[in-house]
Amino acid sequence: MPDGSVKKPSRIQRRNRSAILDAALNVFSRHGYRGATLDQIASEAGLSKPNILYYFDGKEDIHVTLLSQLMETWLDPLVEMNPDGDPVEEILDYVQRKLAMAKELPRESRLFAGEILQGAPRIEPELKNSLKPLFDEKCALISAWIAQDRLPPLDPRHLIFSIWATTQHYADFESQVSLLLFEGEDPYANASAHLDAMFRKLLTR
Amino acid sequence: MPDGSVKKPSRIQRRNRSAILDAALNVFSRHGYRGATLDQIASEAGLSKPNILYYFDGKEDIHVTLLSQLMETWLDPLVEMNPDGDPVEEILDYVQRKLAMAKELPRESRLFAGEILQGAPRIEPELKNSLKPLFDEKCALISAWIAQDRLPPLDPRHLIFSIWATTQHYADFESQVSLLLFEGEDPYANASAHLDAMFRKLLTR
DNA sequence: TCGTGGATTTACCAAATGGTAAAAATTTCT
DNA sequence: AGAAATTTTTACCATTTGGTAAATCCACGA
Numbered sequence A, B: 001m002p003d004g005s006v007k008k009p010s011r012i013q014r015r016n017r018s019a020i021l022d023a024a025l026n027v028f029s030r031h032g033y034r035g036a037t038l039d040q041i042a043s044e045a046g047l048s049k050p051n052i053l054y055y056f057d058g059k060e061d062i063h064v065t066l067l068s069q070l071m072e073t074w075l076d077p078l079v080e081m082n083p084d085g086d087p088v089e090e091i092l093d094y095v096q097r098k099l100a101m102a103k104e105l106p107r108e109s110r111l112f113a114g115e116i117l118q119g120a121p122r123i124e125p126e127l128k129n130s131l132k133p134l135f136d137e138k139c140a141l142i143s144a145w146i147a148q149d150r151l152p153p154l155d156p157r158h159l160i161f162s163i164w165a166t167t168q169h170y171a172d173f174e175s176q177v178s179l180l181l182f183e184g185e186d187p188y189a190n191a192s193a194h195l196d197a198m199f200r201k202l203l204t205r
Numbered sequence C: 001t002c003g004t005g006g007a008t009t010t011a012c013c014a015a016a017t018g019g020t021a022a023a024a025a026t027t028t029c030t
Numbered sequence D: 001a002g003a004a005a006t007t008t009t010t011a012c013c014a015t016t017t018g019g020t021a022a023a024t025c026c027a028c029g030a
Helices: A011-035 A038-045 A049-055 A059-079 A087-104 A106-117 A124-147 A156-172 A174-180 A187-203 B011-035 B038-045 B049-055 B059-079 B087-104 B106-117 B124-147 B156-172 B174-180 B187-203
Strands: none
Touching (some): A011 A049, A087 A106, A174 B124, A187 B156, B011 B049, B059 B124, B087 B124, B087 B187
16 A cells, blocks of 8 residues: 555655645535535646555545645745845735745645635644645744834734735635736736735835 | 525524624634534534524525625725725725725635635625626726826726725735734734835825 | 565455435415 | 316336446566
8 A cells, every 4th residue: 555654665655645735726626625526636746546545545635735835935925024124025925925936826826715714624633734834933023023114014914814805715616806907917916016005005104 | 494585584593694794704703614514613603503404595605605795895895985086096096995805804805715725715796796787887987087188198998906905905915914924013004005106106296 | 586575456345425216294375 | 067277196107326246357576
């Protein structure tokens, strides 16, 4: 069995597991957990359904694996917020990193959004263990900056929520955004300028 | 047959149809379209499955009915934005109406978010017919205000996206928000102050 | 080259699910 | 009350879906 043992995975194992995860990311992000079928994932990965179940314990295992892997990438832009930098620029850079992430990894954004939307039934532990401590740490950092008068007084938690909401919106609500904007236009270029201006105004003076 | 004819619906029809729609709203908003089952909806509505199919043509019919009814309510806060009012106060009031909506109708917000997340497969026509014209109209209004120097220059479209994103976030990502905030705290009270301050700063000077 | 263990396919299955037909029950109208 | 129309239940059905058992295939090291 590929899982459970301590053996290092073979070439074939690495190739197939990542093919499955990539296919699953497509399917889960488009149709949600229940809307995705193993047959769809299998066909998109170019493998048979039983072959997929040779590599993963089941549908839920694939989904959880995907979410766990995603979590690290997802948190990275926030991790990079540097306590020693300039507060305004650090936060504005964070906004841009988060927006770039929505642009480059929209499938991941939608996978995550779908899971949270349904009450985070499969990722809650991960949220408590990874997201919460990081969130608290960065809220404390921003509070410290405010106490030093390097930022205007505001609620760090709702600031972060606003950053998350505005950046992820472009990936999660892409179908609505592209319907409302001119065709052929790149939403992200304008969003980048808009969000920079908005949060800059919020964070200065 | 209850549908298709022109007869006015009976007491029983109104009661049962609305019981079904309320139950369906619970189930669809919690589990998404594919994750919801007719049996769940039936049991939550206190009716049998075939009885539900007596009132609606099928699962999709229930879902579309729900989304169509929702659309009107959903658009209402934006409709109320008054061209003759003060630009800043009109937009700030809109933010508060939208936030109140997320607080009062979180199920509806999540139903809508789930549909958009999956590419709006069943509500796209409605978006084109109802949302798009209203969006364009209000964008033109804000542009006019800017041209009259009553608002600072900004992209009306992305302003509206930011309002949608930040307000709906509290309903759509409720499980994440409540996990990150202190227990027992009301997120909406603080969100209201935060968003008012943020958008006020953006819109003044 | 041949055996061995990992990889893949074939052939299934049980449960869940959306939906239907028709009988039975109930309400409504005269 | 009794006929007619509406509403609800009972008994199904076909398909989909997650998952399994076992046979077969195949890569690779000795």
